[in-house]
Amino acid sequence: MSEHLKIERLGGLAGMGSARSKLRSIGEADLDALSTEDRNQVEQLFAQGGVKPSRLSPHMFRYRLTRITANGRQTIEAPEDDVPPAVVAQVHDGMRTPV
Numbered sequence: 001m002s003e004h005l006k007i008e009r010l011g012g013l014a015g016m017g018s019a020r021s022k023l024r025s026i027g028e029a030d031l032d033a034l035s036t037e038d039r040n041q042v043e044q045l046f047a048q049g050g051v052k053p054s055r056l057s058p059h060m061f062r063y064r065l066t067r068i069t070a071n072g073r074q075t076i077e078a079p080e081d082d083v084p085p086a087v088v089a090q091v092h093d094g095m096r097t098p099v
Contacts, residue, residue: 005030008064
């Protein structure tokens with residue numbers, strides 16, 4: 001089974017991804033489809049447990065990455081600069097659907 005990555009862009013001046021935001025930025029990627037370098041960068045982020053919130057500025061974009069494997073789910077957050085561009089490129093903006 002290949003590993004799957006769910007991606008969410010959060011933050012920024014508009015506060016995207018917050019409960020009050022009508023805009024949601026999400027995407028998905030198959031980790032096997034990434035280059036070796038990008039896959040290694042994602043693996044390193046998960047090995048580190050993401051980035052501590054103190055390093056995240058409230059107005060910069062950050063990404064919530066959820067890795068889905070045969071062993072379950074693991075979620076981390078990282079600033080945009082730490083996420084490979086190929087992963088960032090999978091994110092698309094859309095309207096949040098009402099619950």
